[in-house]
Amino acid sequence: MSDTKPPTQTYKASCHCGAFAYDVTTAPLNHEGTEVVRCNCSICTRNGYLLIYVPDDAVTFTSGAFEDLKSYTFATHSVAHYFCASCGSSCMARSIRPGFFEGMKVVNVRLFEDLELDKLKFKEMDGRSYTKESAEARVAEIEREKEVREAL
Template sequence: MSSTESPASAAAPSATYNGACHCNKIKYTVTQSPPLTDPTAEVIDCNCSICSRNGYLFIYVPDKDVTFEKGTLDDLRKYTFAPRHKIAHYFCPTCGTSCFSKSTDPEYYPDYLAVNVRAFEELDLKALKLKQVDGKNYNG
């Protein structure tokens, strides 16, 4: 993890994380304030059918806080599923790493990405405060 103070908000500590799929086809940075290891930060651990299979531990990040250093979302394969096809799940076509998901509905969080923090380098997953979400029983 590389930690950088943002000059625009010196009072609010932030951290910039380097993420990549396993084969490094895509690389990106994600800036978070507070840092993910801050006691007030929460990372979502959801039990729905797709999160449990992909092992997602995710955070919601405004699109503008994700910077692609190599490749873009368009270099990933997109998976949606019935009945709603409301969320697109993006994974690397080469190595299969599930990096992001994003709403396909322009009315539903159009400017956010759900980012899988497991693809961050040098993030101590055991230091995270996980928020258990019961997506399995959510029918929204």
């Protein structure tokens, strides 16, 4: 195991009207092995989500507060999708089901400042076909990927 931590970068993000602004610290999005999730489920498609998974403490609000974002849940009510009530920007999502992506936020990189979307590497996710069982399998896969990254 290497003692070298992977590089990090802090991205500035905000909703369209600026009521909510926040910094997101994560691996550089152009870093080898970093992928942005492009999901085809109904809410991701409608909201235009391009997502990264980060620990809760990787997101620091500089204007507004997470608790003041409005939320929407549907279907199994496992995930809350957070948006600005003023401009409607879809900011992020977070699991509200115990044991399912606990301690993580799923952040929409489309709200990042000065991000060149055409330079990103995408991972396609077939959310349209998800069932509870396939979601649990994806959680296990993400945990394994996280362990591998931390071991580097």
